[in-house]
Amino acid sequence: MVERQTAFSRIIPHAVLLTGVAIVAFPVYLAVIGSTHETAVIANGQMPLTPGREAFDTYYRTIFTGGSRTTREPVGTMLLNSFTMAMLIALGKIAISILSAYAVVYFRFPFRRAAFWMIFVTLMLPVEVRIYPTYKVAADLGLLDSMAGLTLPLIASATATLLFRQFFMTIPDELVEASKIDGAGPFRFFFDTLLPLSRTNMAALFVILFIYGWNQYLWPLLITTRDDMQTIVIGIKKMIVTSDALTEWQVVMATAVLAMLPPVAVVVLMQKLFVRGLVETEK
Amino acid sequence: MAAVTLEGVSKIYHGGVQAVRNVSFDVPDGSFCVLVGPSGCGKSTLLRMIAGLETISAGTVGIGGRVVNDVEPADRDIAMVFQNYALYPHMSVYDNMAYGLRNRRTPKPEIDERVREAARILAIEPYLDRKPRALSGGQRQRVAMGRAIVRKPQVFLFDEPLSNLDAKLRVQMRVEIKRLQRSLGVTSVYVTHDQIEAMTLSDVLVVMNAGQVEQIGTPIELYRRPQTRFVAGFLGSPAMNFLPGRIGREPGTIMLDERPIRIATPPAAAPDTQVELGIRPEDLRLVPRGQAGALAMHIEFVEELGATQLVHGRIAAAPATVQVPTGAIPPEGTIELAVDPAATHLFDVASGRRL
Structure with missing residues (x-):
């Protein structure tokens, strides 16, 4: 196709793109703006489009003391909880699934196929489907209201195992054989060759899984009751529903903005590796 | 240095496929032995059994008078050059060559000395810090050779090492491999399907067909007096x-x-x-x-x-x-x-x- 660049043909795509960006960005902008005004300004139903003067106060109060009416916990604690949970889930998933993929691909043991299929089948059972038995197990193990209870049941990952398996299968057998001749046992091969080669894959997975962990709602809602174990996603929800008082919209907005920052930071910081991990085929 | 001895070696895969049947021959110390035959004749399987990458179904493999049937590849004192080189993609050329020595806990100064010596012999000194992907096919081939040399093994094993190179480079590397083997005097077993490589490189030529040895001898013996029609038709270009x-x-x-x-x-x-x-x-x-x-x-x-x-x-x-x-x-x-x-x-x- 011959591309003819006229002024007009350049304007159209840009106009489309800008419209798209505006549609996506406007609510975010509103949230940022909303977090800089007083409750009363927002509550009268006419949301201003320019920043107010309360930004510093609102954010300070949100992070360190929390909303005055509902959750009683400072958002700082929630951020920390969410961050710890997302980190543990992402890192745990990567560690577990890279190890199980390593076992499935490189070792011959009885029922290897069966083991692989069992992992594969769990793909069809998301947390929501098995939530009652999972809760029961977590409760029996005394994991309620603990970080272990928040993260452990979410750590097993068929998707990540599958991804690593596919990647390992593309690594030529000769590399394993060369390692064997070079005197590297299974541990050495894993740490010296497989891990470094999986770096970009791990990065891509980390980004996806961190966001997955960060956005968890249903499971934390069930497993935590204590306020100091609350994650930020649940915190926002609780702040909005105030039955007998005015919702502190500026605090809600500030919390929403704060909740957005860590996932954005992860994506921005790891973007290069992330894209390479998804695209790269050469090892 | 050591001789390689095969006695009644067979390989039967799980499905009952017999890839190698009752193969016996000796590779004298310091000589260059080439296994040649059409694809699927069992030559690579035989090499991999010598390397320890395949189990031996029957018979014994000896290296330097020691039966190595149950010895791990790393402990057989061999080095292998693969067809696709099998360089560690994430390691520099230097690390690729040093890796095997490090795993054997060779002292650092000695590793350094050996790697630099091998790099000098193979003329890859300027590339020691590069990753394999930044090298040409011929250079990668040299690194793979270097990785074998630094180990100072008793036996070199080559699995069709030249088939990924273009025709001109192949001839050049063929000469270099021969020269290198001569100067180091290491017993070598080399697998190829290319009869010209087989004729030019070997001291001992083993022609295989359908898992069996057709004939063993010096290349000129096999060329002048082929004992079977298969050998006669396989060696020589244009064919008999x-x-x-x-x-x-x-x-x-x-x-x-x-x-x-x-x-x-x-x-x-x-x-x-x-x-x-x-x-x-x-x-x-x-x-x-x-x-x-x-x-x-x-x-x-x-x-x-x-x-x-x-x-x-x-x-x-x-x-x-x-x-x-x-x-x-x-x-x-x-x-x-x-x-x-x-x-x-x-x-x-x-x-x-x-x-």
């Missing part, structure tokens, strides 16, 4: 011509289409036995028309090689090839060829063995 016939009643003659052809040594087989007369293209000589005992060849087409031409055609009904000086023959029609009675090979049709 095979003309079907039978042993004549008169001693020392072979009947091709009822015309007697003289051969130097009368075979020890009964007259009228069905045979194939093997004649290498270079042993057929162009002669003037009408000479007694000459073979008539009908020209089908001619390939130009520059100084010579390769003439493809038929002698009687059998396809045949002959190499003649450029311009010596008409582009089509029939030419007459004389056979050197001493340069003929006779094979029993039924068994494929030399008569």
Whole structure:
């Protein structure tokens, strides 16, 4: 196709793109703006489009003391909880699934196929489907209201195992054989060759899984009751529903903005590796 | 340094497929042994059994007088060069070469010395800090060789190391491998399907077919006196011509289409036995028309090689090839060829063995 660049043909795509960006960005902008005004300004139903003067106060109060009416916990604690949970889930998933993929691909043991299929089948059972038995197990193990209870049941990952398996299968057998001749046992091969080669894959997975962990709602809602174990996603929800008082919209907005920052930071910081991990085929 | 000894080695895969059948031979200390054969003949499997990458179903493999059947690859004191080089993509050239030594807890200064020495020999010193992906095919090949050299093993194993290179580089690396093996004096086993590589590199040539050894000897022995029709057809380029016939009643003659052809040594087989007369293209000589005992060849087409031409055609009904000086023959029609009675090979049709 011959591309003819006229002024007009350049304007159209840009106009489309800008419209798209505006549609996506406007609510975010509103949230940022909303977090800089007083409750009363927002509550009268006419949301201003320019920043107010309360930004510093609102954010300070949100992070360190929390909303005055509902959750009683400072958002700082929630951020920390969410961050710890997302980190543990992402890192745990990567560690577990890279190890199980390593076992499935490189070792011959009885029922290897069966083991692989069992992992594969769990793909069809998301947390929501098995939530009652999972809760029961977590409760029996005394994991309620603990970080272990928040993260452990979410750590097993068929998707990540599958991804690593596919990647390992593309690594030529000769590399394993060369390692064997070079005197590297299974541990050495894993740490010296497989891990470094999986770096970009791990990065891509980390980004996806961190966001997955960060956005968890249903499971934390069930497993935590204590306020100091609350994650930020649940915190926002609780702040909005105030039955007998005015919702502190500026605090809600500030919390929403704060909740957005860590996932954005992860994506921005790891973007290069992330894209390479998804695209790269050469090892 | 060490000799490699194979005794009755067989490989049977789980499905019952027998890849290698009862192979026995010795590779003397310091010699260069080439295993050659068509794909699927079991040559790579045999090499991998020597390396310890495949289990041995029956028989024993010895390296330097020690039976290594149950010894881990790392403890067999071998080094292997793979077809796709199998360099560690995330390590620098230096680390690729040093890795095996580090795993063996060789002292650092010694590793450094050995790696630099190998790099000097292979002329890859400027690339020590690069990753394999920044190297050309030939350079990667050298790194793979370097990784083998630094270990100072008792045996080098090569698994078709040149087949990923272009034709020119292949010839160049072939010469280098030979020179390197000579200067280091390390016993080597080399697998290839390329008969030119096999002929040029080997001290001991092993021709394999269908999991079995067809013949073992020096390359020139195998070329001059192939013991089976398979070896005769496999070695030499262009390949040997095979003309079907039978042993004549008169001693020392072979009947091709009822015309007697003289051969130097009368075979020890009964007259009228069905045979194939093997004649290498270079042993057929162009002669003037009408000479007694000459073979008539009908020209089908001619390939130009520059100084010579390769003439493809038929002698009687059998396809045949002959190499003649450029311009010596008409582009089509029939030419007459004389056979050197001493340069003929006779094979029993039924068994494929030399008569």
